Amino acid sequence: MVDFIYWVGMAAVAVNALTGVLEAERKEVDVLGATFVAVATALGGGTVRDLLLDRNVFWVVDQTYLITAVAVGIGSFFLIRHRRVSPRWFLFPDAIGLALFTVIGTQAALQWHTPWLAASLMGVITGVFGGVVRDVLCNEVPLVMRAGALYATAAWLGALLLIGLQQAGMPDLWASGITMFAILGLRMAAIHFHLTLPSFPAKRDGS
Structure with missing residues (x-):
């Protein structure tokens, strides 16, 4: 399970670095600016999580x-530099x-013996803050x-699902997948x- 988490984490860093470059494009x-955005995107969420958990x-x-974040950032920059990238290309790797x-x-967070609600929020922070x-x-x-994004909503429901599956006795690997x-x-x-979730209605000028 430890190896699985490690390589999933590495994949997450690579994918988020790619989304950073796609947005910077x-x-x-x-290239320096794009790489900076890539690294911040890839490492930002996990950094905040670790600081909050005092680890x-x-x-x-x-x-x-x-x-990995730097390499993917630079490589992605030169790969898409002369290509017209549709904004929709960004959505799937971001998800x-x-x-x-x-x-x-x-x-x-769970391995750090964090209570379940706080652990779910650590999952959301890790997922969205980058x-x-x-x-x-x-x-x-x-x-x-x-x-209409259901961005943090998807992350939080997923985190709660993971905790629930593990509490029900499902193996960590299956629950994570x-x-x-x-x-x-x-x-x-x-x-x-x-x-979408309910949101404030758009305000008209002068209202």
């Missing part, structure tokens, strides 16, 4: 995560990164704040079917 930044920050302990990091964050940093750096409204697919499925369904 729309702002026409240079060593994961990419400081194992620099392979940092190297994958959300699913992977939410599971990683929840598992890390994207928040990415969007702020790219001068965009964070995706988690946009109506099911949760990843559940988060990914809910997020993509929300995008395709425009699923």
